[in-house]
Amino acid sequence: MKKMYETGERPKRAFLVIFRENSAGLDALSGSAEAESLDRELTGLVETLGLETAGREVVSPRNKQPKFGIGTGKAGELAEKALAAEADCLVLDWNPSPSQQRNWENLAGIPVIDRQELIIRIFSLRAKTKEAELQVKLAELTYSLPRLSHKYIDLSRQRGGSYGTRGAGETRLETDRRLVERRIRQLEKGLEVVRKQRRVQRRQRERQGIPLCAIVGYTNAGKSSLFNALTGAGVFVEDKLFATLDATTRRFEPAPEFPVLLTDTVGFIRRLPHSLIDAFRSTLEEAALADLLIHILDASDSGIGGLHETTLSVLRELGAEGIPVITVLNKIDRLEPAATAGLPARFPGGIPVSVKSGAGLEDLKKRIVSELLSGAGVSKSDILKQP
Ligand SMILES: Nc1nc2c(ncn2[C@@H]2O[C@H](COP(=O)(O)OP(=O)(O)OP(=O)(O)O)[C@@H](O)[C@H]2O)c(=O)[nH]1
Numbered sequence: 612m613k614k615m616y617e618t619g620e621r622p623k624r625a626f627l628v629i630f631r632e633n634s635a636g637l638d639a640l641s642g643s644a645e646a647e648s649l650d651r652e653l654t655g656l657v658e659t660l661g662l663e664t665a666g667r668e669v670v671s672p673r674n675k676q677p678k679f680g681i682g683t684g685k686a687g688e689l690a691e692k693a694l695a696a697e698a699d700c701l702v703l704d705w706n707p708s709p710s711q712q713r714n715w716e717n718l719a720g721i722p723v724i725d726r727q728e729l730i731i732r733i734f735s736l737r738a739k740t741k742e743a744e745l746q747v748k749l750a751e752l753t754y755s756l757p758r759l760s761h762k763y764i765d766l767s768r769q770r771g772g773s774y775g776t777r778g779a780g781e782t783r784l785e786t787d788r789r790l791v792e793r794r795i796r797q798l799e800k801g802l803e804v805v806r807k808q809r810r811v812q813r814r815q816r817e818r819q820g821i822p823l824c825a826i827v828g829y830t831n832a833g834k835s836s837l838f839n840a841l842t843g844a845g846v847f848v849e850d851k852l853f854a855t856l857d858a859t860t861r862r863f864e865p866a867p868e869f870p871v872l873l874t875d876t877v878g879f880i881r882r883l884p885h886s887l888i889d890a891f892r893s894t895l896e897e898a899a900l901a902d903l904l905i906h907i908l909d910a911s912d913s914g915i916g917g918l919h920e921t922t923l924s925v926l927r928e929l930g931a932e933g934i935p936v937i938t939v940l941n942k943i944d945r946l947e948p949a950a951t952a953g954l955p956a957r958f959p960g961g962i963p964v965s966v967k968s969g970a971g972l973e974d975l976k977k978r979i980v981s982e983l984l985s986g987a988g989v990s991k992s993d994i995l996k997q998p
């Protein structure tokens with residue numbers, strides 16, 4: 612088997628199992644706009660890792676049994692289907708306990724990647740700076756600690772796979788608990804140094820007295836694109852999930868002599884793994900320190916309601932719920948005019964924009980100024996006296 616991957620004959624294949632948790636029941640959700648959005652997202656996550664989809668199945672939460680989180684008979688059926696489809700791994704789009712994951716692996720005989728691992732691995736692939744690398748490594752090790760016997764699928768030989776080049780995951784199976792724990796402590800120390808540097812930077816910013824706006828939102832909403840459009844910066848933009856893993860801040864002027872500091876942030880996702888929230892807390896908390904949040908949504912996504920809710924709940928978790936928010940409804944170039952016209956009724960006060968065409972960006976700049984002058988408690992004289 613191994614030889615086949617090494618010769619690059621075919622990419623590794625994943626069998627996807629989707630768990631629909633909805634009080635209205637599976638039938639009500641399947642085929643709905645929300646379900647389509649969730650399916651697209653899972654496919655996007657799997658593709659980002661360079662995995663091919665060997666098959667997929669949606670399971671109902673009606674028959675929850677502790678061994679697999681679903682019915683035992685159903686689990687056996689799924690394992691057989693995955694093997695028949697020649698899948699190299701199973702992807703469970705939920706977060707089973709470590710023992711449930713082990714039960715699935717024993718049943719199927721192939722690695723089982725859950726939603727947490729899927730997202731952590733994408734973060735690992737995306738990490739470019741020292742800080743992001745330290746944070747991802749910490750999340751990986753925290754995840755692996757209760758799962759030391761977890762089967763590990765090495766994706767480093769995948770197309771475009773920079774995953775293995777930093778040796779990510781090299782210790783997953785070989786290392787014993789003590790080594791992992793020691794490494795976690797080292798990483799936490801390293802991160803404390805980085806956090807101190809961030810605190811110094813923040814104090815310097817505060818001393819300048821310039822208001823701080825943070826662009827927040829679901830992954831792939833267009834945060835970095837908006838950041839670039841407003842500041843002229845050349846931050847990395849890509850039609851892939853989690854293109855940005857660092858907070859970048861630039862100064863811009865939404866009106867003449869009205870300087871504002873704008874921060875591009877890490878995107879959110881439904882059921883963001885806790886180990887990642889903890890590891891990335893200092894980066895994510897940039898949003899909680901802002902005077903004003905610009906919450907950008909992909910208005911062309913059929914699951915926009917879920918995207919909106921997810922971002923608001925992560926913001927609450929970060930303690931940012933009291934900060935004034937401007938809602939930006941992006942990608943209207945993909946919508947029919949009638950659909951665009953209906954957006955403000957769903958998201959009162961939302962500003963329809965297309966970062967791509969530039970439509971609505973002037974309205975957004977005006978709103979940033981007016982919000983900062985009123986809601987965020989900044990007086991115009993405070994701003995104008997800045998250098
Ligand atoms: N059609 C259209 N595409 C857009 C628009 N704004 C951004 N995009 C595209 O959406 C994709 C994601 O954009 P990014 O700016 O990287 O999104 P992000 O929110 O920073 O994403 P992460 O950093 O991955 O969380 C890219 O392919 C952009 O070109 C828009 O107004 N219209």
Ligand SMILES: [Mg+2]
Pocket residue numbers: 834835836847848854855876
């Ligand atoms: Mg980005």
